[in-house]
Amino acid sequence: MADPLKRRQTILTRLVLVCAAIVFIAPLIVAALTSLKSPAEITRVLSLPTDLWWQNYAAAFDRMGRSFFNSIAITVPAVAFSILIGAVAGYPLAYMRGAGGKAIYFLLLTGMLVPFQIVQIPLFFMIQGLGLYDTVPGMWLVHTAYGIPFCTFFMRNFFASVPRSMYEAAQIEGCGPARYFWKLLLPASTSGLSALAIIQTRAIWNDLLFAITITSSDNARPVTVSIAGYASSLQVEYGPLMAGTLVSILPVMAAFLLFQKAFVRGLLGGAGK
Incomplete structure (x- = not known):
């Protein structure tokens, strides 16, 4: 039965x-x-x-050609910088004990609760004052700063899942905190780093609000702004819009398919280590 x-x-x-x-x-x-x-x-x-x-794809490439490469130039450094800073910040927070460590941790997490619309106007004037308006480095800076709280939260929790005996064994062998982080902890956290890289890549690649706030020309405009241009108040060019959308999601899909196993392990908190 x-x-x-x-x-x-x-x-x-x-x-x-x-x-x-x-x-x-x-x-x-x-x-x-x-x-x-x-x-x-x-x-x-x-x-x-x-x-x-196929004219739809030709029209899509004609409009979003440079912006596609702008998105790559923005996404790759911004992902690398935000993950690196988040990992460095999350490392001591994972091992800190007491009220002080928790206070710092929750202070950093408040950055995740701030809606972009609240800082949109001050951000515009700040980037303009730094001379980074309508530049790729300006987009790096914004995405890195806005991604640090989440990256810190993610990596802090991932590092906390690594057995503390690994750190104690490294200390016995004469390995200091900095060397332990770069030589042992980071290589053992590839699944978490891969998962975070995919999450950050998707978020930065699909961003539209930051892009329309601090870019105004093809010099730094990402692909999302170009795709949004197919929908106006008078008409929507559905064919080129769908073609451009499909082309724009290929890098994110490729990244996920390449690192999907590490992505799943990373979301499980390192259970596959």
Whole structure:
């Protein structure tokens, strides 16, 4: 009796998972179909395109060519800087004891509770005063500063999951705190760093509000601003919009597919170490 019941439960579970997968992948399929349709076929949402309208991709690349590389130039350093600073800040917080360590920790976490809209205008004048308005380094600075609280929170909790016996054994061997951090703790935390890198990459790559606040030209404008330009008050260019959206998500998807195992281990708090 147990085997048929277990088999039915397995089939039901797989059916639910397949249905959930279809629900999640349906928007991507619709976007792919729309990106290959001519303007006359756009309104037939679920139909297949009669002819492959590659002009949509040509139009998308023509408008977002430089902004795509701007997004890469912004995302890679901003992710690296925010994770490095977050790891360095999270290391002592993971080993601090007493009320002082908790006070510093929660003070840093308040940065995660500040909505961007509150600091949007002061941020504009600050970046302009530093001479970094409409520059890629200005975007680095903003994303790094705004990402540090979350990176610190994430890495502090990940470092806290590393057995303290590892630190004590390193001390017995004459390894100081700085050497332990760079030589032992960071290499042992690759899963957490990979998970955080994917989270930060997605957040920075998809940013629009920072981009429209402190950029005004193609010199530093990321791909999200270019894609948003396809929707105006008069019309929406659905074909190029879908084509540009699909192209823009490829780097994030590639990063996730490459590091998905490390991503899962990192979200589990290092259970795979």
